[in-house]
Amino acid sequence: MKKLNYLSEKVREADLEQWYEALENFTYETQFVEITLEEGKAMHSLYEARMTGKSLEKEELIIEKVIQKLQATMDKFPEGSFVKLSSRSAKDASVASKRTITIFKELLDKIDNSTMNQKLIAINRAHILALQLTSAKEVMDMFLGSERINSDLDLALQFSSTWSQHFIVRKFVPIPIEYEFRAFVVNNQLRGMCQYYHYIYFPTLVLNKEKIANLILQKFEEMKDIVPIRDKTYVVDWAVDFEKEKVYVIELNPFGDYENMGTSSAMFKLHDNIVAMDRKGPDRDIFFGDKPFEFRIETSEKDDINLWNLMFGPWKSLFYEIFGDLLKKT
Numbered sequence: 001m002k003k004l005n006y007l008s009e010k011v012r013e014a015d016l017e018q019w020y021e022a023l024e025n026f027t028y029e030t031q032f033v034e035i036t037l038e039e040g041k042a043m044h045s046l047y048e049a050r051m052t053g054k055s056l057e058k059e060e061l062i063i064e065k066v067i068q069k070l071q072a073t074m075d076k077f078p079e080g081s082f083v084k085l086s087s088r089s090a091k092d093a094s095v096a097s098k099r100t101i102t103i104f105k106e107l108l109d110k111i112d113n114s115t116m117n118q119k120l121i122a123i124n125r126a127h128i129l130a131l132q133l134t135s136a137k138e139v140m141d142m143f144l145g146s147e148r149i150n151s152d153l154d155l156a157l158q159f160s161s162t163w164s165q166h167f168i169v170r171k172f173v174p175i176p177i178e179y180e181f182r183a184f185v186v187n188n189q190l191r192g193m194c195q196y197y198h199y200i201y202f203p204t205l206v207l208n209k210e211k212i213a214n215l216i217l218q219k220f221e222e223m224k225d226i227v228p229i230r231d232k233t234y235v236v237d238w239a240v241d242f243e244k245e246k247v248y249v250i251e252l253n254p255f256g257d258y259e260n261m262g263t264s265s266a267m268f269k270l271h272d273n274i275v276a277m278d279r280k281g282p283d284r285d286i287f288f289g290d291k292p293f294e295f296r297i298e299t300s301e302k303d304d305i306n307l308w309n310l311m312f313g314p315w316k317s318l319f320y321e322i323f324g325d326l327l328k329k330t
């Protein structure tokens with residue numbers, strides 16, 4: 001229980017409503033729609049019910065009202081909103097959604113998609129663009145089909161005396177996937193940073209690495225002392241608008257030298273053994289020891305087989321469906 005308490009505290013601290021006021025000038029415009037405890041319970045029950053094809057009348061009625069109030073706020077962003085729960089989004093539910101596949105095919109038509117690297121860029125882009133929605137009903141359907149949302153509701157419901165969940169409704173700002181970065185902050189020092197979509201090679205990052213690093217490091221200096229995370233140890237995801245030389249905080253995530261470490265360490269290897277979660281990986285001294293700061297990017301394009309082996313499981317299934325057996329020739 002003590003361990004769960006600690007995890008819950010780390011997750012709650014990184015919730016958007018906990019830091020938005022302090023960091024409003026560093027991030028995207030956001031509106032908050034309260035989710036009451038009763039509504040949270042209804043959403044949690046409906047996830048399982050819908051998975052198993054059951055209908056729950058009382059909960060569906062509650063949800064209809066929730067959709068109405070969410071819609072009123074989403075209407076403030078007529079171009080489309082990005083909606084998430086306080087801690088995480090329903091991006092897992094968009095993975096194999098029809099919208100993602102349609103957008104993916106449209107993007108493929110517009111680019112030279114002869115390599116796996118290019119196909120991966122398109123699918124990652126499509127999967128996020130699919131979250132640009134104007135209909136609260138569609139958002140709710142996405143939420144009620146999301147394992148991430150359900151597990152976050154589950155944790156929040158276990159600590160119902162401190163319940164504070166919201167729909168986070170943000171203006172949808174398309175972020176080119178090459179300009180998204182993950183940075184690791186330990187004791188208020190930025191110890192490591194890397195591209196968010198690791199494995200993918202982006203020539204523009206190789207050309208502009210130093211300039212990007214400087215833009216982010218400068219923004220971090222402006223921000224670090226007002227970040228309301230008690231132990232000043234967290235992950236921050238950045239979006240860089242390279243043309244305008246602007247840097248935005250996308251979100252904060254829990255991080256630290258504890259089991260699972262809160263969030264994915266992307267291009268840094270913090271575990272030698274993923275099953276045992278032993279926390280002895282070769283890069284841990286960059287964050288928790290005395291190795292110097294590193295900014296990592298991919299410096300060359302991986303070959304198709306290598307990328308295929310590293311690829312996120314659901315993309316593999318989707319690629320099989322759309323392109324057939326891509327690797328047969330090799």
Ligand SMILES: Nc1ncnc2c1ncn2[C@@H]1O[C@H](COP(=O)(O)OP(=O)(O)O)[C@@H](O)[C@H]1O
Pocket residue numbers: 028082084087088089090091128170171172173174175180237250251
């Ligand atoms: N306001 C926004 N507009 C457009 N895309 C966004 C916005 N906020 C986040 N994204 C994209 O969606 C992804 C997931 O959002 P994020 O806030 O990081 O949620 P999660 O906690 O689920 O990772 C981000 O990595 C980014 O690519």
Ligand SMILES: [Mg+2]
Pocket residue numbers: 237251
């Ligand atoms: Mg994120």
